[in-house]
Amino acid sequence: MNISKVLNVVKALGPGMIITASFIGPGTVTAMTRAGAGFGYSLLWAVLFSVITTIVLQEMIIRLTLVTRRGLGEAIYDLFNHKVGKFLTVWISMIAVAVGCAAYMSGDLLGTSLGLGHLLNIPTNILAPIVGIIIFIIGIQGSYKLIEKIMIGLMVIMGLTFITTMFLVQPNWGEVFKGMFVPTIPDGSIIMVIALIGTTVVPYNFFLHATTVQERFSGMKDLKLARWDTVISITIGGIISAAILISAGALIVGQEIDSVIALAGPLVPVLGDTWAPIFISVGLFAAGFSSALASPMGAAATVSSFFKWEGGMKNTKFKIIFGTVILIGVITSAIGFEPLEVILLAQALNGIILPLIAILIFVIINKKGLMGQYKNGPLMNIIAFLIVVVVSFLGVYSVVDAVSGFLA
Numbered sequence: 001m002n003i004s005k006v007l008n009v010v011k012a013l014g015p016g017m018i019i020t021a022s023f024i025g026p027g028t029v030t031a032m033t034r035a036g037a038g039f040g041y042s043l044l045w046a047v048l049f050s051v052i053t054t055i056v057l058q059e060m061i062i063r064l065t066l067v068t069r070r071g072l073g074e075a076i077y078d079l080f081n082h083k084v085g086k087f088l089t090v091w092i093s094m095i096a097v098a099v100g101c102a103a104y105m106s107g108d109l110l111g112t113s114l115g116l117g118h119l120l121n122i123p124t125n126i127l128a129p130i131v132g133i134i135i136f137i138i139g140i141q142g143s144y145k146l147i148e149k150i151m152i153g154l155m156v157i158m159g160l161t162f163i164t165t166m167f168l169v170q171p172n173w174g175e176v177f178k179g180m181f182v183p184t185i186p187d188g189s190i191i192m193v194i195a196l197i198g199t200t201v202v203p204y205n206f207f208l209h210a211t212t213v214q215e216r217f218s219g220m221k222d223l224k225l226a227r228w229d230t231v232i233s234i235t236i237g238g239i240i241s242a243a244i245l246i247s248a249g250a251l252i253v254g255q256e257i258d259s260v261i262a263l264a265g266p267l268v269p270v271l272g273d274t275w276a277p278i279f280i281s282v283g284l285f286a287a288g289f290s291s292a293l294a295s296p297m298g299a300a301a302t303v304s305s306f307f308k309w310e311g312g313m314k315n316t317k318f319k320i321i322f323g324t325v326i327l328i329g330v331i332t333s334a335i336g337f338e339p340l341e342v343i344l345l346a347q348a349l350n351g352i353i354l355p356l357i358a359i360l361i362f363v364i365i366n367k368k369g370l371m372g373q374y375k376n377g378p379l380m381n382i383i384a385f386l387i388v389v390v391v392s393f394l395g396v397y398s399v400v401d402a403v404s405g406f407l408a
Contacts, residue, residue, distance in 0.1 A: 008225065009225060009228045009229075009232070012216075012217075012222075012225035012226070012228060012229050013152065013229050013232065013233060014148045014152070014212070014216045014229060015148075015209060015212035015213050015215075015216050015217075015226070015229060015230075015233075016058070016209075016229040016230040016231075016232065016233030016234060017148070017151050017152050017155055017229070017233045018147065018148060018151045018208070018209075018212050018294065018297075019054075019058060019205050019208065019209050019212075019230075019233065019234065020155060020233045020234055020236060020237035021151040021152075021154050021155050021158075021237075021290035021291070021293075021294060022202065022205055022208065022290065022291060022294030022295075022297075022298065023054070023199060023200050023201075023202050023205065023237060023291075024158060024237055024240055024241060024287050024290065024291070025108055025111065025199075025287055025288060025290065025291025025292070025294075025295075026107060026108060026110075026111020026112070026114070026284070026287060026288045026291060027104070027107065027111075027199050027291075028199040028200065028241060028244075028287070028291075029111075029244055029283075029284060029287045030111075031192070031195045031196055031199050032047075032196070032241050032242075032244035032245040032248065033244055033245070033248045033252075033257060033263065034192065034195075034248075034257060035192050035195075035196055035245050035248070036244070036245040036246065036247065036248025036249035036250075036252070036253065037248045037249070037252045037253055037254070037255050037256070037257050038189070038192065038253075038254075039186050039189050039192065039249075040175070040179070040249040040253050041171070041172075041175050041176050041178070041179030041180075041245070041246060041249045042179045042184050042186055042189075043179065043186075043189060043192060043193060043196060043245070044176065044179035044180040044242055044245060044246070045179065045180055045181065045182070045183040045184075046183075046193045046196040046197055047180075047196055047200070047238060047241050047242045047245060048180050048181075048238070048242075049197065049390075050196060050197040050199075050200035050201055050238070051200065051234055051235065051237070051238030051241075053197070053200075053201050053387050053390075053391070054200055054201050054205075054234050055230060055231055055234050055235075056380075056383055056384060056387055057201070057206065057358060057361060057384075057387065058205070058206070058209050058230050058234065059227060059230055059231075060361050060362075060365045060376070060380075060384070061206050061209045061210055061213070061361070062209070062213055062223070062226045062227060062230060063223070063365065063371065063374050064210070064361075064364060064365060064371070065209075065210045065213045065214060066213065066217060066219060066220050066222065066223055066226065067220065067370070067371055067372070067374050068370065069214065069219075070210075070305075071207060071210040071211060071214070071301070071304070071305030072206050072207050072210045072305055072357075072361070072364075073090075073093075073094070073207060073302060073303075073304070073305025073306035073307075073308075074305055074306070074308050075364050075370075076089060076090065076093065076306070076360050076364070077090055077306060077308070079360065079363065079364060089356075089360070090306055092352075092353070092356070093302075093306070093353060093356065093357065093360075094302060094303060094306045096203070096352065096353040097203050097204045097207065097298070097299065097302040097353060098299045098302060098303060098321075098325075100203070100204065100353075101204055101295045101296065101298050101299035101302075101325055102299065102324075102325050102328045102329075104295055105292065105295050105296065105325055105326070105328055105329030105332075106128075106328070106329045106332035106333045108288060108291045108292035108295055108329065109128040109129070109131055109132050109288075109292050109329045109330070109333040110124050110125075110128050110333050111284070111287070111288035111291070111292075112127075112128065112131050112284075112285055112288030112289045112291075112292050113127035113128040113131055113288070113333075114261065114281075114284060114288070115261075115280075115281035115282065115283070115284035115285035115288065116281065116285055118261055118277060118281045119277060119278060119281050124333075125333060125334055125335070126334075128329075128330070128333035128334065129330045129333055129334040131288075131289065131292065132292070132326050132329050132330035132333065133330065135289075135292055135293050135296070135326060136322075136323060136326045136327075136330075138150065138293065139293065139296060139297065139313075139319070139322045139323075139326070140319050140322070140323060142312075142313045142314040142315075142318070142319060143313070144212065144215040144216070144312070144313055147293065147297070147313075148212075148216070150293065151290055151293070151294075154286045154287075154289060154290040155233075155236065155237075155240075155290070157282065157283065157286040158240050158283055158286045158287055158290075159236065159239075159240055161279060161280070161282055161283030161286070162240050162243040162244050162247070162283050163239065163240060163243045164279075165243065165244075165247045165263065165267065165279065165280070165283075166242075166243035166244075166246050166247050168267070168271070169246075169247050169250040169251055169266075169267075170250070171246050171247075171249065171250040172250075176246055179249075180242070190397070193394075194394050194397060194398050197391075197394060198354075198394070198398065200237075200238075200241065201354065201391065202298075203353045203354050203357050204295075204298030204299065204301070204302055205294075205298060206357055206361065207298060207301045207302040207305050208294065208297055208298040208301045208302075209230075210301070210305065211297075211301040211304070211305070211312055211313070213226060214312060215312055215313065220374075247263055248263060251263055251266035251267070252266060261277075261280060261281070261284065263280050264276045264277040264279075264280045264281070267279065267280065292329070295325060295329075296321070296322040296323075296324075296325035296326050296329075297313075297322060299321055299322070299325045300313075300318045300319070300321035300322040300325070301318075303317075303321050304317065304318050304321070352395060354391050354394075354395050355388065355391050355392035355395040355396075358387065358388045358391050358392075359388055359392075362376075362381075362384050362385070362388055365384075366381065
């Protein structure tokens with residue numbers, strides 16, 4: 001690839017970066033930290049699997065969007081001829097994704113504020129609503145280019161913070177590669193495996209990606225650039241996620257932790273008393289802000305797609321859904337509400353919706369009449385089928401776990 005083609009690929013980075021910035025939120029950062037602290041490097045293979053899964057599914061979304069110039073919700077809506085099947089599938093999918101985004105919004109805002117609150121000694125329930133208002137102002141403008149620039153900037157901050165931390169702690173690289181390419185499931189780790197995959201393969205990102213691809217690319221002539229955008233962006237996200245897990249595995253293995261802030265203490269000998277907490281807190285803030293911006297976008301993109309609202313992010317109805325999700329997050333974070341039961345419900349709904357959406361994508365992408373020459377080939381179908389089987393198993397397991405937690 002010559003220099004001009006490389007530059008074109010770099011210039012094309014955008015929708016994939018938004019998806020990546022979306023899934024690296026407080027939940028991902030915490031899950032990676034806990035996985036490293038609890039199981040060392042042994043669950044890195046789950047990060048690799050989740051990255052491959054995300055790339056495969058999002059690539060199919062790219063083809064669907066560029067061929068049909070429609071969103072995933074529209075394609076799902078048109079898939080069923082039977083009114084009952086259409087009604088159930090559309091509403092179950094839409095409600096599950098929207099409720100999930102709203103339920104996690106408070107956690108995203110609180111996670112965003114945790115980093116700043118740690119440095120400024122200000123309660124998170126005061127900072128979180130302020131962050132929510134800032135995100136509302138950004139999103140309500142309906143500017144895709146602005147959001148793309150913000151997300152890319154946040155990705156750069158996360159990359160510099162967490163990847164640098166990984167190299168500073170000097171992990172055992174032999175053990176790192178073993179954990180990445182030799183799958184093992186240590187005792188008590190199955191829930192953590194589900195968490196690692198579930199925080200990366202996010203249902204609303206399928207709908208959000210379709211919206212951003214339409215905003216950024218004009219047609220099939222951009223397919224290669226859109227693929228490069230997805231592969232590069234999600235791979236970078238996987239490296240950042242793995243870097244957090246590796247850092248925790250090197251610094252705090254065997255410890256019970258709740259947040260990535262726990263990495264600041266062991267980093268003091270390397271970065272000093274002043275810079276260690278700043279370094280980690282800035283990374284956590286970037287991760288939280290990106291996810292808090294993406295969650296309401298995902299909800300709005302999902303609802304817009306199912307109802308076939310045109311205009312993308314500039315549509316007034318899109319902005320209303322976006323603002324409603326933000327408002328829910330602002331109120332719940334301000335009063336310090338811990339919506340455990342709602343989050344458990346959202347977890348159960350997402351456990352159902354991920355396999356369902358993955359299956360629907362698989363069916364739609366293989367429709368010759370719709371996709372023509374761009375439908376899946378035999379190799380892609382084998383890979384996609386295996387992914388559907390795995391996420392279906394994990395979905396059922398997560399539903400059982402969520403219901404158990406709800407009844408406990």
